[in-house]
Amino acid sequence: MQLCEHDIFISDERLDKVTALHRVVEKLSAAGNTTPDYLRGMLDREAQISTYLGNGIAIPHGTPESRDAVLQTGVKVIVFRHGVDWGDGNTAYLVTGIAARSNEHLEILRQLTRVLSDDAILQALAKAESPSQVLALLTGSTTNTPAAVELHEGEQATFVIHNPHGLHARPSAVLVKFIKQFQSHITVENLDSASGPVDGKNLMRVVSLGAKKGHRLLFRAQGEDAQQALREIGELIASGAGEMITVPVTPPPEVMQPKRSWLSRLFN
Numbered sequence: 001m002q003l004c005e006h007d008i009f010i011s012d013e014r015l016d017k018v019t020a021l022h023r024v025v026e027k028l029s030a031a032g033n034t035t036p037d038y039l040r041g042m043l044d045r046e047a048q049i050s051t052y053l054g055n056g057i058a059i060p061h062g063t064p065e066s067r068d069a070v071l072q073t074g075v076k077v078i079v080f081r082h083g084v085d086w087g088d089g090n091t092a093y094l095v096t097g098i099a100a101r102s103n104e105h106l107e108i109l110r111q112l113t114r115v116l117s118d119d120a121i122l123q124a125l126a127k128a129e130s131p132s133q134v135l136a137l138l139t140g141s142t143t144n145t146p147a148a149v150e151l152h153e154g155e156q157a158t159f160v161i162h163n164p165h166g167l168h169a170r171p172s173a174v175l176v177k178f179i180k181q182f183q184s185h186i187t188v189e190n191l192d193s194a195s196g197p198v199d200g201k202n203l204m205r206v207v208s209l210g211a212k213k214g215h216r217l218l219f220r221a222q223g224e225d226a227q228q229a230l231r232e233i234g235e236l237i238a239s240g241a242g243e244m245i246t247v248p249v250t251p252p253p254e255v256m257q258p259k260r261s262w263l264s265r266l267f268n
Contacts, residue, residue: 003138007031008077008131020084021060024076024097027199033074033099036062041066042097049242051089053204055122058084059109059169060094063097073100079125079134080166109168110210112138130173143249154184154222157230159237160193160214167211173240175177176203178236186233191216 009027025039041062045051052058052109062069076097083091096112121137128134161167167175179186179200186200190209198205198217217237221229 001075001139003075003135005131005135007075008079008134009139010079010081010128010131010134012081014082014246015080015084017046017084017086020078020080020092021046021097022158023078024060024095027076027078028097028099028156031074033070033072033076035069035071038062038066038069038099041069044170045170049170050090051169051173052088052090052092052140053113053169053207054090054202055204056083056091056093057113058086058094058097059096059207061097061169067101070099070101071190073102073216075099077134077138079128081126094122098169100165110208113204135174154220155226155230156218158216158218159234160216161211161237162213163240163243164213166213166215167206167209167217167241169207171243172207173203174242175233175236176201176206178241179229179233182221182223182225182229184221184226184229186221186229188217189218189220191218198233 009082011023015023015242021039025034025036025042028038030033038178044063044066047060048056048063051060078095078097080093080095083093084095086092096108096109110153124137125134128137163171187197188200188206188209189195189197190211192212192215193210195209197218197219198209200206209217219230219233221227223229
């Protein structure tokens with residue numbers, strides 16, 4: 001799945017959040033990605049948890065219950081020059097609407113969040129005059145990769161993601177909000193990708209890990225509550241981080257019965 005120039009729009013409208021979501025669904029529906037009913041899923045998602053990532057970026061998307069309104073996986077990007085009030089004092093300038101039936105969008109989302117971690121890119125986006133300029137900024141190879149956050153001391157633990165669609169926006173937001181309650185400095189690294197460790201309290205960085213089902217996440221914690229943090233983070237991930245999941249149960253080892261002689265079998 002690739003982001004193309006026809007997926008990007010620039011708007012000078014001054015809109016509230018609900019109307020901005022209308023615009024996103026209009027673009028997705030016009031491209032054959034969704035039906036207009038997908039708007040309800042987006043509104044329901046925002047009622048559950050904000051899709052604002054930080055740095056002026058929001059990634060609105062529907063709930064699992066709204067997947068019937070998704071006809072084909074797609075992404076539409078709208079740059080709102082005047083910004084959109086996304087609630088809680090946050091203003092979104094780059095709104096990336098996502099319609100997905102499974103996890104095909106995770107790779108493009110990972111790429112976008114890595115690029116948009118660069119403040120210079122965000123400033124350039126605000127001055128972009130055309131979709132082609134926006135696309136070049138979002139996919140450009142000149143972007144500096146965010147420096148890895150290394151912890152050389154402290155506790156560490158590895159947990160496996162069991163969410164069917166990976167650690168997408170909602171469970172990532174739940175995880176980051178949970179991690180923020182601890183005093184310890186906590187990093188997380190996806191052992192199944194080329195990414196280095198990132199700040200576990202930064203939502204955009206965590207989303208950029210692109211963790212899919214089965215991926216192993218290595219958490220490191222340094223501080224007075226490090227052990228408690230890792231233990232409770234593990235419990236949260238095992239529970240699905242706000243999503244219903246089915247964790248595979250490891251079958252008990254097969255007990256090998258000793259071989260019996262032909263004489264003992266004869267009398268049984």
